[in-house]
Every structure is written in C-alpha cells, then in structure tokens.
Amino acid sequence: xxxxxxxxxxxxxxxxxxxxxxxxxxxxxxxxxxxxxxxxxxxxxxxxxxxxxxxxxxxxxxxxxxxxxxxxxxxxxxxxxxxxxxxxxxxxxxxxxxxxxxxxxxxxxxxxxxxxxxxxxxxxxxxxxxxxxxxxxxxxxxxxxxxxxxxxxxxxxxxxxxxxxxxxxxxxxxxxxxxxxxxxxxxxxxxxxxxxxxxxxxxxxxxxxxxxxxxxxxxxxxxxxxxxxxxxxxxxxxxxxxxxxxxxxxxxx
Amino acid sequence: xxxxxxxxxxxxxxxxxxxxxxxxxxxxxxxxxxxxxxxxxxxxxxxxxxxxxxxxxxxxxxxxxxxxxxxxxxxxxxxxxxxxxxxxxxxxxxxxxxxxxxxxxxxxxxxxxxxxxxxxxxxxxxxxxxxxxxxxxxxxxxxxxxxxxxxxxxxxxxxxxxxxxxxxxxxxxxxxxxxxxxxxxxxxxxxxxxxxxxxxxxxxxxxxxxxxxxxxxxxxxxxxxxxxxxxxxxxxxxxxxxxxxxxxxxxxxxxxxxxxxxxxxxxxxxx
Numbered sequence: 001x002x003x004x005x006x007x008x009x010x011x012x013x014x015x016x017x018x019x020x021x022x023x024x025x026x027x028x029x030x031x032x033x034x035x036x037x038x039x040x041x042x043x044x045x046x047x048x049x050x051x052x053x054x055x056x057x058x059x060x061x062x063x064x065x066x067x068x069x070x071x072x073x074x075x076x077x078x079x080x081x082x083x084x085x086x087x088x089x090x091x092x093x094x095x096x097x098x099x100x101x102x103x104x105x106x107x108x109x110x111x112x113x114x115x116x117x118x119x120x121x122x123x124x125x126x127x128x129x130x131x132x133x134x135x136x137x138x139x140x141x142x143x144x145x146x147x148x149x150x151x152x153x154x155x156x157x158x159x160x161x162x163x164x165x166x167x168x169x170x171x172x173x174x175x176x177x178x179x180x181x182x183x184x185x186x187x188x189x190x191x192x193x194x195x196x197x198x199x200x201x202x203x204x205x206x207x208x209x210x211x212x213x214x215x216x217x218x219x220x221x222x223x224x225x226x227x228x229x230x231x232x233x234x235x236x237x238x239x240x241x242x243x244x245x246x247x248x249x250x251x252x253x
Numbered sequence: 254x255x256x257x258x259x260x261x262x263x264x265x266x267x268x269x270x271x272x273x274x275x276x277x278x279x280x281x282x283x284x285x286x287x288x289x290x291x292x293x294x295x296x297x298x299x300x301x302x303x304x305x306x307x308x309x310x311x312x313x314x315x316x317x318x319x320x321x322x323x324x325x326x327x328x329x330x331x332x333x334x335x336x337x338x339x340x341x342x343x344x345x346x347x348x349x350x351x352x353x354x355x356x357x358x359x360x361x362x363x364x365x366x367x368x369x370x371x372x373x374x375x376x377x378x379x380x381x382x383x384x385x386x387x388x389x390x391x392x393x394x395x396x397x398x399x400x401x402x403x404x405x406x407x408x409x410x411x412x413x414x415x416x417x418x419x420x421x422x423x424x425x426x427x428x429x430x431x432x433x434x435x436x437x438x439x440x441x442x443x444x445x446x447x448x449x450x451x452x453x454x455x456x457x458x459x460x461x462x463x464x465x466x467x468x469x470x471x472x473x474x475x476x477x478x479x480x481x482x483x484x485x486x487x488x489x490x491x492x493x494x495x496x497x498x499x500x501x502x503x504x505x506x507x508x509x510x511x512x513x514x515x516x517x518x519x520x521x522x523x524x
Contacts, residue, residue, distance in 0.1 A: 053412065055408065055411065055412065058408070058411060060335075083414055083415070083416050084414065085414075086411065086412055086413065086414040087413070087414030090412060090413070091412040093405060093408065093409065093412070095405060097403070097405040097406055097408070097409040098409075099406055099409065099410070099424055099428075100406075100427070100428055101427070109410070109413060109415075109423065110413040110414065110415075112423075113413065113414070113415045113416075113419045113423060114414065159409070162409075162413065163412070163413065166413055166414055
C-alpha cells in the first residue's frame with residue numbers, strides 16, 4: 001500500500017549569491033509519513049527543508065530554480081502567496097524560539113493573525129494544540145505565565161503546539177532536538193509518531209539514531225546533493241552508495 | 254584605581270552640590286501651595302501651577318507627535334529599506350538633527366509656526382517644536398531596540414504564515430518596547446528641561462492656564478528665565494531657585510515613573 005505523494009521536488013537548485021548550495025535535487029515526500037534528511041554539517045539539508053515553505057525567500061541574494069509541488073501545485077509559481085503557503089507548511093526550528101509572551105498567547109498567535117477572534121474558539125484551539133504537542137498536562141494550570149519560564153524541552157513542544165495551532169498539512173522540523181537533553185529529545189521523538197497520523201513530517205537531523213528511530217524514509221545529503229533516498233530500513237541496512245555507508249557507519253561526518 | 258574613585262566621587266560631589274544648592278536657595282518658597290497654587294503678583298507669590306501645566310502640556314504634545322513618527326521612521330529604516338545610500342542619508346540626517354543646538358530649533362519653530370503658518374504662540378506650536386527636537390533621539394533608540402530583536406523570533410512569526418506587518422506589530426514592536434520606551438524617556442527629560450526652543454513661543458506674563466492646545470502658555474523653564482532676567486530684588490532669585498527645584502523634582506519623578514514602567518515591561522520580556 002503505497003502512500004500518496006504530498007510533496008514532489010523536481011530539479012531543485014539553490015544559490016546564495018554565486019555559491020551553489022543545492023544541486024539538482026529530486027525527492028518524493030509521502031503523506032502521513034516521517035521523512036528524515038541526514039548528512040554532515042553544511043551539506044545543504046537545512047537549506048533544502050527551508051525551500052519547502054519558502055523561508056529562504058526572507059534571505060537576500062537567494063536564487064532558486066526547479067519545482068516543489070505541494071499536492072501537484074508548484075509552490076514557486078507566481079500566483080502562490082508565500083504567506084498562505086507557510087500556513088499550510090509549518091516549521092519548527094533548531095532552537096526553541098517562543099515569543100516573549102504568555103504560553104496562551106504563543107499558541108494563539110497563529111490563529112489570531114489568521115483572523116480568529118472568538119475567545120472560546122481560541123481557547124479550544126490552544127488546548128487542542130497543546131494536547132497535540134503533549135504539553136497540555138504540564139502547563140494547563142499556568143497558561144498565563146511567560147513562555148520563557150518553561151524548560152528548553154517544554155519550549156520546543158510549545159513551538160510545536162504553536163505550529164499545530166494554524167492547522168498545517170506538513171510540519172518541517174529543522175534539527176528540533178539539537179538544543180535539548182536526551183529526555184526532552186525522547187518526548188519529541190514519541191510525539192512525532194503521533195503527529196504523523198495527521199500530518200506529513202519532514203525532519204532534518206544530524207543524529208543518525210534519531211533518523212533511524214523516527215522516520216519511515218531517509219535521504220542522505222552530501223555537498224548539496226541528495227545522494228541516496230529510500231525507506232529508512234534500506235538506507236541503514238543496505239545502503240547503495242559507498243558515501244552513505246561511510247557516513248552511517250561513522251567513518252566520516 | 255584611586256583616579257577612578259576620584260573622578261566618580263567628583264561627579265557625585267558636583268551633582269549633589271548643584272541639587273542641594275538649588276533646593277537650599279529655593280527652600281523658602283517650596284511647598285504644596287507652590288506646586289499646586291495659582292501665582293500672584295507677577296509670579297512672585299503663590300504657586301506655579303500654570304507653568305507646571307504648561308510644561309506638562311507641551312511635553313505631552315511633543316511626545317504625541319514624536320513617538321509615533323519616530324517609531325515609524327525606525328521601523329521603516331530597519332524593516333523596509335535595504336542598507337544603502339538611502340539609509341545612510343537618513344541616519345546622517347537624524348544625527349545632524351540631534352546635533353543642532355536647541356536655540357536653532359526655537360528659531361525654526363518661530364519662523365515656521367508664527368511667520369509662515371501665521372499661528373499664535375501656543376502649546377501646539379511649542380509642543381511640535383520640542384517634538385522636532387526629540388525626534389532623532391527616539392528614532393535612534395527605537396532603531397537600536399528593533400535591531401536587537403532576535404531573528405529567530407521574527408522567523409518564528411513568518412513560519413506561522415504571518416505577513417510582514419503582522420510580524421512587526423505582533424512580535425518586533427512588543428519585544429522592542431522597553432528599548433523604545435527608554436528613548437521616549439530620554440526625549441521626555443530633554444523636552445521638559447529645554448528653554449531655548451520655546452522661548453519665542455511661550456508667554457512670560459501674565460500667567461495662563463492653557464486648556465486647548467491653541468492656547469498660549471507659560472512653562473517652568475521660561476518662567477525661570479523670566480524671573481532671573483527681570484530680577485529686581487532677592488525675591489525674584491529665591492523664586493527662580495524654587496522653580497528650578499520644582500523642575501528638577503519633576504524630571505526626576507517623570508524619569509522614575511518611566512523607568513518603573515520600563516522595568517515592568519521588560520520583566521515580561523526577559524531574555
């Protein structure tokens with residue numbers, strides 16, 4: 001039973017000024033699956049994931065060619081509004097980046113900017129999102145305290161709740177656990193298994209065990225190219241390319 | 254080390270001797286009646302209420318004018334323009350504005366409002382003149398505060414599908430608020446203490462309590478100037494020192510209130 005393609009990437013190239021950071025990348029991302037992107041630092045995996053919700057548009061001097069089809073529609077077409085796109089494709093960042101406001105306001109920020117004003121409705125969305133991010137039990141009695149009082153792991157789950165609150169279809173995780181301890185990391189990894197039932201998930205990680213634990217598909221990036229892409233088990237047990245094997249067996253990286 | 258102590262000590266000494274001397278010389282007249290009473294006999298008896306109201310009123314107008322304009326300019330400089338010739342020019346302009354002696358602002362206000370716009374000397378004209386003067390301070394501090402907002406927060410807002418304007422009003426300005434308020438405090442202190450910019454726009458005599466912004470007014474600083482320049486006996490000088498004490502006290506209180514506000518706001522935005 002093959003899953004539907006959510007995102008299709010075709011011949012994607014990216015330049016920062018004169019420097020080419022991504023070269024001819026092609027990739028299928030399946031709906032309701034976790035796709036992990038691994039590779040050594042500077043291989044372009046973070047740059048790649050930021051092409052999927054056009055976050056790279058915010059950086060000066062970036063040039064992109066190729067296509068990224070979300071439900072068969074190229075997100076780089078002229079008639080696509082990147083603001084509307086980012087509502088459909090949410091993102092969780094490397095370092096927890098809660099806004100300096102209350103827990104409630106953090107989660108309600110997205111729904112509010114998209115026009116939801118009704119208080120009962122907002123409260124419902126906030127609770128639902130915090131439950132979805134496995135944080136509700138820890139914060140339900142102090143929604144009005146400042147989000148910066150939470151621990152790093154809680155902050156990151158708050159950022160996940162904040163992303164879920166705008167009801168995205170795809171959630172991108174850019175090394176979400178690199179600033180967290182093993183226990184907090186475990187919680188977020190468990191959470192991903194829940195989240196993939198409702199969302200399509202792409203995660204960039206430099207932690208190979210993490211990719212092996214959480215993902216259904218894995219892509220290996222090296223020097224701006226997607227070198228190998230397959231089911232996670234195949235990549236880890238039977239890599240086709242020598243570079244992939246060298247990387248996952250820890251011979252370089 | 255001794256040298257550092259010596260310089261720090263002498264600053265404190267100078268400050269204390271000025272404040273103490275001023276308050277001592279004016280102490281004879283100081284009291285509740287002096288602050289809240291109506292003046293009698295050409296400001297020489299009674300209270301300074303009209304001048305106090307005049308000062309607060311003009312400062313309020315100055316802040317109402319300069320704060321939104323200054324924040325707007327800072328947002329434009331940081332968010333809507335690329336670093337380049339235009340921003341450089343705007344920054345040079347704002348720095349130059351900051352360096353202009355306050356009496357020149359006074360001359361400008363006089364020419365613009367009274368000669369060209371044919372307005373009468375009023376709270377409004379004086380407030381705007383003070384507003385021009387404190388504008389660069391507000392722009393510069395707001396700019397620094399906005400630039401200090403972490404990119405990760407801004408990125409977080411965009412990633413939720415926020416537009417640029419929503420990101421500015423929802424994340425950037427609230428986070429930068431304590432810094433912006435600091436700039437407004439600096440401007441406020443300066444506007445309250447200046448005499449030169451409004452010397453041709455205030456009336457010295459008779460005492461007037463301004464109600465509408467179009468009304469003429471007295472200010473503490475211009476009344477102080479009036480009392481000393483017209484001084485005919487010791488009584489004028491004592492009154493002048495009392496006015497100076499009130500002015501010092503008022504700026505101190507305004508600063509304190511603003512600082513407390515700033516602390517409360519930044520307590521919510523700890524980093």
